[in-house]
Amino acid sequence: MTIRNTLRDHGQRYRPRMACLKKAEKVLLEMQDPKSGVKSQPQRLVITTIPHAITGEDIVAWLADRFQIDTREARSLGSMLVALGFVYPLQDHKRLLLKPDASLYRFQTPYFWPAQQWPVEDTDYAIYLAKRNIRKKGILEVHEQEQYNHLHKWMNHKWDFIVMQAKEQYRAAKERKKPDRVVFDCQERAYWVVHRPPPGTVSAMDYGLDRRIDPNADEAKTPDYYERIMIFTQQSIMRPRVKSSVSIGALVKYSATYNSHDPFLSKCLPSNPWHTDDVTYWTLNLPKRKLGVLGRLRGFEMGHGSDHAGEGRADLQDVPGPRRPSLDQHRRENDGDHGERPEASAQIRDGRRPDPHLHAHEERLVRPLHEIAGFQGHVEKGHRPRGAQVHVGAPRRRSSPSPRSRSFSFQRRSCASSEAQLEQNAKNRRPSLSPIVLRQQELEERAKMAANAPVDITQVMSKLSRRK
């Protein structure tokens, strides 16, 4: 049964499915069970008593028990029920929250439950506001008054009807008993707080844009509908068939290609060394030395002939080497204290041969700076290559360093951190605890606190007296 909408403009006016509403209805019905449902108590007003009031803490406890969830989740689920309008607060009616204390709530009558298929009508809202305004002037809030004026302008043609209907509804309500009248007023007020929230609040009934097609309507069995089914089945039949050996082979090939990228099939990456003390990540990611074209060219420049071309190609293999800082880093480190590389610069300054543990084929490419022909004129003077010192030892001031200083061989020579140095650095770092150990320690501490905490008599007594 659809409530008719007389404006036939075929625009976007259908509300999307809100599946949560049906589920919430079922939960609500379970809560009503006299044996296993939520316990209720009477609400005492000045003159009268109204039954079926429930406390927030009872609701939270029931939800936690029913769905086997913890109290925080139960509380947020309960807040959702209040926000959707299935349960309404008796004491702070404007805030649709579930407070897990002794504050009172009541179940909303099914007539005012939120329905997905029927939008809330503005006519009803206008009647409600008119009812309140007629009963007592000035009772409307600012946003309600604004809405009232807006509706008066927009629904002006129906205004006589709205006012008359408001009066008739008020007179019909007077026929009821006083407590029932109070309950009905609460229910109606709660309904409109949910569906016409005050400005600045978030409504749980927000669903975004309207849809063009009614999601509740059954699809009409028109010829077009059957044609679509026929096209679909024809295409499924016409689809080319593949032999299982071919398709399975393709699957196997795909899996083999992407095996290493699959987080389930391949091993997980090593951990962050800053969190755990495992340096596998760094070892794996050490920069690999590729001589490549440039290296070979340098080799030729330095006088190596084509007989080393083969070795040059072999050099193309990735060789994990010691940590190799860039030129900038080298400059920075030589600014102040030399720290880890006094030996390298000293070696070069003295014109000694570089480190013996460098690979044999690399040694041939490495020559002391002052042997390199054409080096900036310092060599011609014949004395110690102070230019080298300037280049190597002192901080670089020139904006564009000479291309030779950027050469691969120069960089390699200036690097001095060895594995020993790395290990030294690792030892100097502060050791950190792994998070697993930290968590265990935390849990143990909490258990100790709980066991040793003294029982607070005053708290127990006040709880008992509140329960009364």
Added chain:
Amino acid sequence: MHELFLVCLTHTRLHSRYVLQMVVACYRHLASCVGGCTDGLQLRDELRQTRERARNLAATTCERLTSHLRDKKLPVEERKEMELLWVAFSSSLELLHIDMCKVYNMGGIFTLAECPSLVQTGLQGGNSEVAARALSLPDLNGPLNSDLIDGLENREHKTMEQEISQIDRMIDDMETKVNVLRWMVEPRGPLDGDPLGSADTASLGLLSVDEERLAGRRPGGERNHVVALLLMCAVILVASTLSVCIFFFS
């Protein structure tokens, strides 16, 4: 003579419109109890009777209004009056249609035969006074015979479907047969109508007072406070009158 006849006719039409509005308002109050703790066979029977009366009124009013509005010889003043009545009537019908659909839907969820747990809404009393008002009777008959219980719900469900489709068709007919431009209709009354009697100082006012009290205190404690205060005031009054008497007579 013709004018007198028209005045009488308008009067009857207005009267039937008011009655229809009253019935629709009562139906809404009754519908709000479906599924709650006061739901039962009696409520469903009251709903059925109210619905019947509403449909009969709607059918007669629809006939009269349609025939008059299709009359091209109607004077302008009369036409305006008719259009106003027509807008009010169609809005009432729409409200009735909405309420009937909701009752139909909820009746499907809360079938009394299978007796699921009814929602504890806090209502206590019956709705016979509201139904009596809807049917314009001094009071309703006693509760239903238990013999009628079996099969009543099923029959009711089927008849409701038919009734809803009947109202649907009525609204459709009105839309197609009569061309009334709603936005051109001007209302007569003021923005908020005449203020109703303040004998019943809003029950919501009662609630707001209560909310303030309950916010701070435990339920049940404040009753004793009120009684104690009243006693004290009474004692003070008595003491003061006695002292005045003694002063004057001594």
